[in-house]
Amino acid sequence: MILQDVRYTGSMETSSGQITEGAPQGRAAEGEGACDPIPDEAFVQWHDAADGKPAGVRFLAFNTVIDIEAYGEAAACRAAFEEVRSLCRTYERLFSRTLPHSDIARVNGASGAPVAIDPLTFDLLTRALAYCEASEGAFDITVGPAVRLWDFHEGTVPDAAALAEAVRHVDWRQLRLWRKGGRYLAQLGDPAAAVDAGGIAKGWIADALVEAMEGYGLSGVIVNLGGNVAVSGAKPNGRPWNVGVRNPAEPEKLIGAVPLARGSAVTSGIYERCFTAPDGTFYHHILDPRTGMPAETDVAGVTVICEKSIDAEGFSTTLLALGLERGLALARRRPEIEQAFFIDAQGAITPARG
Numbered sequence: 622m623i624l625q626d627v628r629y630t631g632s633m634e635t636s637s638g639q640i641t642e643g644a645p646q647g648r649a650a651e652g653e654g655a656c657d658p659i660p661d662e663a664f665v666q667w668h669d670a671a672d673g674k675p676a677g678v679r680f681l682a683f684n685t686v687i688d689i690e691a692y693g694e695a696a697a698c699r700a701a702f703e704e705v706r707s708l709c710r711t712y713e714r715l716f717s718r719t720l721p722h723s724d725i726a727r728v729n730g731a732s733g734a735p736v737a738i739d740p741l742t743f744d745l746l747t748r749a750l751a752y753c754e755a756s757e758g759a760f761d762i763t764v765g766p767a768v769r770l771w772d773f774h775e776g777t778v779p780d781a782a783a784l785a786e787a788v789r790h791v792d793w794r795q796l797r798l799w800r801k802g803g804r805y806l807a808q809l810g811d812p813a814a815a816v817d818a819g820g821i822a823k824g825w826i827a828d829a830l831v832e833a834m835e836g837y838g839l840s841g842v843i844v845n846l847g848g849n850v851a852v853s854g855a856k857p858n859g860r861p862w863n864v865g866v867r868n869p870a871e872p873e874k875l876i877g878a879v880p881l882a883r884g885s886a887v888t889s890g891i892y893e894r895c896f897t898a899p900d901g902t903f904y905h906h907i908l909d910p911r912t913g914m915p916a917e918t919d920v921a922g923v924t925v926i927c928e929k930s931i932d933a934e935g936f937s938t939t940l941l942a943l944g945l946e947r948g949l950a951l952a953r954r955r956p957e958i959e960q961a962f963f964i965d966a967q968g969a970i971t972p973a974r975g
Contacts, residue, residue, distance in 0.1 A: 771908070
């Protein structure tokens with residue numbers, strides 16, 4: 622259930638100190654945050670249903686390609702697609718680490734002061750803290766200080782001293798969330814800490830998009846947020862959706878497919894953002910919060926199946942970082958994980974269940 626929007630403008634005092642000024646944007650994306658440009662925001666491709674294939678839309682958000690398809694009345698599909706595009710713009714302007722007026726950026730830039738945030742952001746961060754606690758130290762949404770030092774596009778390895786200093790400020794327990802007077806507040810106890818919701822936000826968003834589209838009476842929906850897939854309903858022939866699983870050894874190819882009638886499949890892999898340094902060292906983007914370096918793991922990819930996409934997203938990175946033995950143990954302890962497939966660098970698959 623998504624919390625109802627409230628909006629706050631101005632400043633106020635609490636027992637925790639001065640609240641920084643700002644206006645959480647809410648679903649209408651009002652206020653300063655609406656001015657933050659999103660890369661390639663205007664790009665969109667539509668296709669109508671034809672030859673038994675669903676209608677669909679493709680656009681860019683969250684630094685990835687978004688593909689959404691649905692079976693249903695043409696007008697209902699188009700209206701649903703328009704709404705989810707709008708929702709994605711709102712969510713990106715709330716949750717982005719880099720957009721200057723987002724809730725996350727304002728919390729990170731508040732130098733430890735409390736910040737009024739949108740209830741949607743409050744809900745996301747509250748859920749994220751639960752996954753931090755369950756991850757055995759492998760997942761931490763305050764890993765922002767370390768993330769900032771890496772550039773996987775340019776292939777830049779951070780200075781060791783700078784990275785060591787950064788991880789001193791990584792501790793999810795420093796993020797405090799509370800409600801007061803109908804308002805939603807966030808505060809980082811360490812002024813040098815920084816939240817990065819990138820490891821959890823797409824799962825939250827996928828669930829929200831599916832829920833929104835279900836309100837249009839569509840018979841089947843599939844949402845693909847670049848490796849995070851959530852589905853509802855089925856194809857007209859009654860068959861489930863097939864979600865492809867990439868081969869870590871050859872990421873451009875699939876190693877198999879997971880049938881889904883409802884729920885979510887999320888894949889995390891060390892091949893998603895990575896580079897090889899001139900000395901031959903391989904670096905991937907899944908960082909160990911304790912060191913700021915890529916997690917040492919014997920797993921190249923993990924696909925997690927859950928009823929809710931936020932659960933699949935919240936545990937996929939953790940299971941990969943933990944490695945096969947510890948990852949299997951955690952997956953088998955968590956009832957929300959219906960299945961998890963661990964894939965090593967040679968393509969061997971180990972299921973957590975069955």
